[in-house]
Structures are given as C-alpha cells and as structure tokens.
Amino acid sequence: MQVKILxxxxxxxxxxxxxxxxxxxxxxxxxTFVKVTDVPSIMAYPILGTPALVINEQVKSAGRIPQxxxxxxxxxxxxx
Amino acid sequence: MELSNLALRLFQGGLGxxxxxxxxxxxxxxxxxxxxxxGLAALVPKEAVTRFLGRNTPRYIxxxxxxxxxxxxxxxxxTIVPLFAGIYKKGAGLGPAITFLFIAPAAxxxxxxYTGVAIGGDIALARxxxxxxxxxxxxxxxxxxxxxDDVTHDEDTNDVFAMxxxxxxxxxxxxLALVAILVFGTLKVGLLTNTYARLTLPIAGVDRFQAxxxxxxxxxxxxxxxxxxxxxxxxIVLLALTGISAWLGLDKxxxxxxxxxxxxxxxxxxxLLVAAVGMVPHADGLDVFLTGKLFGVMLALGVIAYLAxxxxxxxxxxxxxxxxxRFVKQIFPLLVVGVFFVGVLRQIIRPEWIESLAxxxxxxxNMAGVVFGVFMYFPTLVEVPIANMFLSLGMHRGPLLAYLMxxxxxxxxxxxxxxxxxxxxxxxxxxxxVALFSLLSGLLYGAWVDGTSLLLIILYLxxxxxxxxxxxxxxxxxxxxxxxxxQTRTS
Numbered sequence: 001m002q003v004k005i006l007x008x009x010x011x012x013x014x015x016x017x018x019x020x021x022x023x024x025x026x027x028x029x030x031x032t033f034v035k036v037t038d039v040p041s042i043m044a045y046p047i048l049g050t051p052a053l054v055i056n057e058q059v060k061s062a063g064r065i066p067q068x069x070x071x072x073x074x075x076x077x078x079x080x
Numbered sequence: 081m082e083l084s085n086l087a088l089r090l091f092q093g094g095l096g097x098x099x100x101x102x103x104x105x106x107x108x109x110x111x112x113x114x115x116x117x118x119g120l121a122a123l124v125p126k127e128a129v130t131r132f133l134g135r136n137t138p139r140y141i142x143x144x145x146x147x148x149x150x151x152x153x154x155x156x157x158x159t160i161v162p163l164f165a166g167i168y169k170k171g172a173g174l175g176p177a178i179t180f181l182f183i184a185p186a187a188x189x190x191x192x193x194y195t196g197v198a199i200g201g202d203i204a205l206a207r208x209x210x211x212x213x214x215x216x217x218x219x220x221x222x223x224x225x226x227x228x229d230d231v232t233h234d235e236d237t238n239d240v241f242a243m244x245x246x247x248x249x250x251x252x253x254x255x256l257a258l259v260a261i262l263v264f265g266t267l268k269v270g271l272l273t274n275t276y277a278r279l280t281l282p283i284a285g286v287d288r289f290q291a292x293x294x295x296x297x298x299x300x301x302x303x304x305x306x307x308x309x310x311x312x313x314x315x316i317v318l319l320a321l322t323g324i325s326a327w328l329g330l331d332k333x334x335x336x337x338x339x340x341x342x343x344x345x346x347x348x349x350x351x352l353l354v355a356a357v358g359m360v361p362h363a364d365g366l367d368v369f370l371t372g373k374l375f376g377v378m379l380a381l382g383v384i385a386y387l388a389x390x391x392x393x394x395x396x397x398x399x400x401x402x403x404x405x406r407f408v409k410q411i412f413p414l415l416v417v418g419v420f421f422v423g424v425l426r427q428i429i430r431p432e433w434i435e436s437l438a439x440x441x442x443x444x445x446n447m448a449g450v451v452f453g454v455f456m457y458f459p460t461l462v463e464v465p466i467a468n469m470f471l472s473l474g475m476h477r478g479p480l481l482a483y484l485m486x487x488x489x490x491x492x493x494x495x496x497x498x499x500x501x502x503x504x505x506x507x508x509x510x511x512x513x514v515a516l517f518s519l520l521s522g523l524l525y526g527a528w529v530d531g532t533s534l535l536l537i538i539l540y541l542x543x544x545x546x547x548x549x550x551x552x553x554x555x556x557x558x559x560x561x562x563x564x565x566x567q568t569r570t571s
Contacts, residue, residue, distance in 0.1 A: 008161055008162075011406055011409075011410065012406070015334070019335075038500075039161060039162070039165055039497070039500055039501055040500075042162060042165075043162070043165045043166065043169060043170075046240045047162065047166075047240065048126060048130055048162060048163050048166045048240055048241075049126055049159055049162055049163060050159075050161075050162045063126055063159070064122075064399075065334060065399070065402075067334075067395060068335065
C-alpha cells in the first residue's frame with residue numbers, strides 16, 4: 001500500500017503523517033510513505049487544500065485532518 | 081558604565097513594551113481572534129466559498145468571492161498556496177487568484193483584529209476597505225496584462241470547484257458569538273465601557289505593587305509608551321498559565337480531550353473575564369468595576385459553551401481547539417520576540433528622523449513607507465507593533481498605511497512561491513503593482529486623514545475600478561474576436 005501525504009510542510013501536514021503512520025501500525029498493513037511537497041505535483045491531484053491524504057492514488061481527504069479511525073477504515077477497505 | 085547603562089535602558093524598553101502589549105492589547109483581541117481563526121479553519125467548509133471560484137463563474141461573482149476567500153479561509157500557507165495554485169490553474173484564472181493572494185495576508189481576521197486594537201479602528205477599516213478594492217484591482221490588471229495566457233488554461237478546468245457545501249446555522253451562530261467576544265472586548269462605546277456595578281475586594285497593597293511596577297518599568301506617556309498596571313500583571317500570569325496548560329491540553333486535542341484541556345479552557349475564560357473588568361487599586365483595597373463589556377463577554381461565552389456542548393460533534397470541537405492552538409503556537413512566539421525588539425528599537429530611533437521623512441502625507445513619505453515594507457520582512461502580525469512604534473514616533477497615518485499594505489503582501493518568501501506557480505515575470509509584475517497600489521492607498525488614506533472629503537476619495541476609487549473593469553471587458557472582447565477571426569481564417 002502506498003500512502004502519500006500532500007502538503008508544503010506546514011504543521012498540519014506533519015500531524016497528518018503522524019496519524020497515518022499510527023493508523024498503518026494499528027491496521028498492520030505494509031505501507032510505504034511518500035511526502036509530496038512541491039506545488040506542481042500537489043496540484044496534479046484534484047484538491048484545493050492541503051494536507052491531503054492519498055492512498056493507492058485515491059484522494060481520501062483534503063484540506064483537513066481526518067480522525068485516525070477514518071484513516072484506519074480507508075486502509076482496511078483498500079487492503080481487502 | 082555608559083554602555084551598561086544603555087544596555088539596561090534598551091532591555092527595559094523591550095521588556096516594558098512586551099509587558100504593555102501582553103497586558104493591554106493581546107487579551108481581549110488576540111485570544112478570541114485566534115479562536116475565530118481556528119473556527120474558520122476547522123468548522124467552515126472551504127467548498128462554501130470555492131464553488132464561486134470555478135472557471136465558468138461570471139467575473140462580478142468570482143472576484144468578490146476570491147476576496148472573501150482571502151479574508152475568511154486563508155489564515156495559513158497550507159490553505160493559501162494550494163488554493164492560489166488551484167484558482168489560477170483550474171479555476172477562475174489569474175485575476176481572482178491574485179485577488180485572493182493579495183487579500184489573504186492583509187485582511188484576515190487576525191491581522192485586522194490586532195491592527196484595530198493596537199493602532200486604531202480607522203487604520204483597520206482602511207486596511208480592509210483598501211485591500212479589498214486594490215486586491216480586486218490588481219487581480220483585474222494582472223488578468224488584463226496576461227490575458228493571452230489565461231485562454232490556454234481553459235482546457236485544464238476540472239470539477240474541484242463544483243463541490244458544494246453549506247455552512248450550517250449552528251456554525252454561523254457559533255462564529256458570530258466568537259466574533260462578538262472580540263467586538264465586546266474591544267469596541268469603545270458607552271454601553272460596553274460603562275460601569276454597572278462596583279465591588280471592593282479587601283486586598284491591601286495592590287496600590288503599592290502598582291507603584292512599584294511603574295518604577296520598575298518606567299514609561300513616558302507622551303512618547304506613546306504604556307505602563308503596566310497591577311491588572312496587567314494578573315493577566316500576564318494568567319496568560320502564562322494558560323500557555324502551559326494549553327501545551328498539555330490542546331497539543332493533541334484532535335485525538336481526544338484530557339484533564340488539561342478543561343483547565344486550559346477554564347483559564348482562557350478567566351483571562352477574558354479579568355480583562356473585561358476595570359480595576360483600580362487604592363489604599364484600603366481593590367475596586368473592581370463590572371462593565372458592560374464583562375456582561376457582553378459572559379453572554380457570548382455562554383452561547384459558545386452551550387453550542388459546543390449541544391450542537392457540535394465532539395470531534396468538530398476538538399478540531400476547532402486544535403486549529404486555534406496551532407495558530408497560537410505558530411504565531412505567538414515570533415510575535416513576542418518581535419514586540420520585544422520593537423521596544424528596544426523604540427529607544428534608539430529618534431523621532432526627528434521619522435518626522436522629517438514621513439511626518440506628512442507626501443509622495444516621498446509614502447514611498448519610504450512602501451520601500452520599508454518591501455525590503456523588510458517580519459513574521460506574521462509583527463508588522464502591527466512596528467507600525468505602532470512608527471506612529472508614536474510621529475509618522476503620518478498615510479505613510480503608515482502604505483507600509484502596512486506593502487509589508488505583509490511582499491516578502492521574499494511569498495515572491496518565491498509565487499514565481500514557482502505563475503512564473504518569474506508575472507510574479508515581479510505583481511510586485512510592481514502591489515508597490516504602486518500600496519503607495520496609492522497611503523496617499524488616499526493620508527488625504528482623508530488630512531481632511532479631504534470621503535465622497536471624493538470614494539469617487540476616485542470607484543473611477544479607478546471602473547476604468548479597469550471597462551478595459552478588461554474591452555480587451556477580452558477584442559481578443560475573443562481575434563480568436564474567432566483566426567479560426568474562420570484557418571477553416
């Protein structure tokens with residue numbers, strides 16, 4: 001599973017990465033984390049706000065920090 | 081001996097300024113303003129505004145919507161940069177994107193609240209009115225200059241801007257109550273500043289404490305310096321305690337409340353209430369005046385507490401608190417350092433220098449304000465105490481506004497980000513226009529302060545915007561006709 005964190009390096013993006021890593025640990029999935037920080041690559045996704053969470057190239061959230069439980073649910077769904 | 085004396089005086093100046101700022105300006109303005117900013121970030125869905133920023137939105141909607149987005153949505157670079165790039169590449173185009181970018185740093189709630197309280201409501205009002213008009217103006221000019229590039233973006237449009245969202249009624253009431261704290265705490269009208277009851281607390285010695293404070297941090301009211309009262313010290317202590325408990329209670333609040341969360345919120349409420357009462361120490365005790373302010377703040381706090389408990393999901397409230405705390409953590413430390421250094425500088429700069437350069441509303445004075453704003457970079461909000469220092473040193477309010485308009489707009493950092501998105505040439509064109517318009521705002525506002533009638537100034541503004549709008553429409557018609565003509569020729 002590939003988890004991308006889109007964001008230009010603000011505190012929110014760091015928080016999202018922390019949560020996503022915790023969620024991956026809880027779910028027990030094999031996940032690689034990629035941080036996307038340059039604006040053109042971020043804008044290649046259909047989003048208007050960062051931080052955004054992209055799992056297996058699907059935009060799961062943008063412009064907000066989701067709850068850890070939500071991230072866990074997304075990971076389980078894409079895993080199965 | 082000379083040197084150590086000077087160092088002591090500078091240190092005292094810095095400390096005094098800091099204490100005066102913390103005690104006098106920050107509490108009833110910045111504390112609620114941080115919570116408002118947090119609420120805007122966490123509770124107001126971006127889609128409620130961004131749906132007006134799509135490619136197909138008519139210009140008379142997309143420009144004001146971009147301005148609104150700048151004032152309301154953008155309090156941090158996490159929102160500004162992606163939204164700017166999005167509007168530019170996929171949405172309404174370069175013009176509204178520039179409008180959004182221009183307005184975001186100068187007319188957001190934090191900057192306005194702080195300017196209003198620390199310098200004066202008139203400057204805050206001028207800041208918002210002029211940054212809205214000029215933001216829209218510069219956006220239109222940029223769209224006009226680079227209209228050819230905009231045409232090529234048409235294919236890139238996608239549906240991110242079509243997403244809809246409504247702001248629920250509870251969010252409206254909640255945000256209004258938060259803004260009400262700000263207004264009640266800072267507005268100087270009789271209803272709010274009158275005293276309706278007086279309590280005398282039998283605490284002796286407060287008057288001696290206050291006298292000692294004035295000796296410790298001497299101030300000169302004629303130079304615009306402010307002293308620190310006993311009430312100020314109580315508030316500074318409360319603020320420090322709030323800071324510590326918030327660190328423990330709010331830093332991870334997005335994953336759940338803990339014991340410290342309650343404590344820190346209680347302290348915030350207590351600080352707001354203490355700041356809203358008047359206190360006068362005398363020989364036998366401490367008089368506490370219960371002002372209209374206090375009742376207003378209490379009412380607003382009641383509404384907020386009720387709504388937070390009844391109408392919102394706990395997760396939403398956690399997000400709100402977390403966002404608010406994040407703003408505090410990001411901005412407050414730099415602000416404290418900035419205010420301290422402003423106090424130090426205050427001791428060094430001679431009023432004559434400022435007086436002779438920008439003491440009157442001249443072209444040169446306004447240019448000095450702009451140039452200083454362009455070449456100096458200060459962290460968010462630090463421009464406000466700096467401007468306040470200039471004001472007390474005798475700067476005219478016109479050049480002062482010119483400085484306040486250009487400083488937050490133009491920093492090296494923002495120019496760099498801008499060039500990566502829209503290219504270097506466009507970025508520097510933008511910089512040029514911002515400098516010019518800051519100069520104009522300073523001159524216009526200065527003229528108003530000096531007595532030119534408001535009607536005439538509004539007429540200037542409307543005329544300017546009218547010419548721009550006309551030029552833009554005309555140029556667009558012409559280029560469309562040219563495209564159509566080109567197509568018929570090739571076919």
